[in-house]
Amino acid sequence: MQKYGILSNFTTNSKVVKRVFGECNLVITFSPSNNSFAFINAIEVVSVPDQLITDDAILISPQEKFQGLMWQALETVYRVNMGGPTVTPLNDTLGRTWVPDQSFLLQANVAKVVSKISAVKYVSGGATRQIAPESIYGTATCINSANDPDSNLNT
Structure with missing residues (x-):
């Protein structure tokens, strides 16, 4: 059955x-x-x-x-890459697609991208390339609320 x-x-x-x-x-x-x-x-x-x-x-x-x-x-x-580009099956060890987060943001103008891809280091017992590639771990979307303290990306 x-x-x-x-x-x-x-x-x-x-x-x-x-x-x-x-x-x-x-x-x-x-x-x-x-x-x-x-x-x-x-x-x-x-x-x-x-x-x-x-x-x-x-x-x-x-x-x-x-x-x-x-x-x-x-x-x-969806697999969402926060702050990073689209990751295609060619760039992912398990053949997955990761989409950028921009289309999910309601107020994209109050978000900024942070990228430190070269700083990603895989260590024993931690995350691996099989779980996600460097471009996933090395990027982020942060609230850029310096000009608008009342901004909220989740409204």
Whole structure:
């Protein structure tokens, strides 16, 4: 029996990327709709490092700790590079895309970019290139509220 449905009622001529985290047996089933057929060009299954995602998270409301992420089906909607450029699958060890944060800012004029990519040093027991490339860790978006102390990027 299938535990998670990743894609259903789907038609396209483009590439689809779905990522599911957690320990499980992978079963892929194709069931075309009535009077149709399914054509699959390629399937790629990639095992990622265990430390890529932790097993716990803090819920926002009510604020409490949630344990058991590894037993959930998680889907990445966006990977956002705060203050940095687009990172393409060619520049990411796990073939991911990271989008810049500018389109998510409601008041982009009160934000400034800080970049220290060359200062990123990976140390044993810490973050790795598999978790994110230097251009992710070495950039940030900071509130530039010197001219407007009432500014708020989250309104």
